Structures are given as structure tokens and as C-alpha cells.
Amino acid sequence: MDDFPDFMKHPANRVATSNQATPGVEGYVFDGVDGSQMAFWTCRETAASAAHVHDYDEYMLVVQGRYTLIIDGARIDLRAGQEYFIPRGVPHSGEVVAGTRTVHAFGGHRADRGAPTHS
8 A cells, every 4th residue: 555545534634734743744633532643644755854842642653664753863764664652752853755654643632633625
């Protein structure tokens, strides 16, 4: 597979462009009853995200492609099938190659949805 299934990309769950930390990323978000979220990101272009920090834990899994996580200057190269846990309060950034798909679980509210699109 080179893309997430259509049911995971319902327009009502699309992450607002203003909530994307990395340019060229398309994302969809799902909410847990406890305030946690899961997001599915597809990176359409090679890009980098600026350093940022969350007040909740983050878990990520690379489904396809490559994501380089940067923590305290250390470069952690993650490829398809590899996962990483980022504890709350840890500043991190990343670099991603075009075509990369990732799944993220956040222990809190990470992303807002954009205005629904209608066909």
C-alpha cells in the first residue's frame, strides 16, 4: 500500500493546515474519550519540522518511508516498521522524505480539524 485507506481519510477528520508542524503534510485525526488523539500523516514532499514540545506523551510508528527524529542533537533514523516514544516535555524536531506515512498517538489534544470540504 502507498496510501491509507479511504475510510481513514474522511474529510471531516482532516487536520487544519494551520495545525501541521511540517510543510506538505496531509493528516487526519481521531479523538479518544480521554482527550487523547491518533493522527495519520502522509508527507507529500521532503521537509523538516521546527523544534517543538508537547505537554503530553507521543508515540509514533513509521508505516512507509523514512523519518529522522531529532532529540538533543541526536538524529534517530526511523524506517518502516520502527516506532519511537517521546515523553512529554522533550523538545524534538524531525526531517521526513517524500512519500513517508506515519501513525502518531498523542496523550492529549494535538490537532484541530479544518473546515469540512464538500463535493
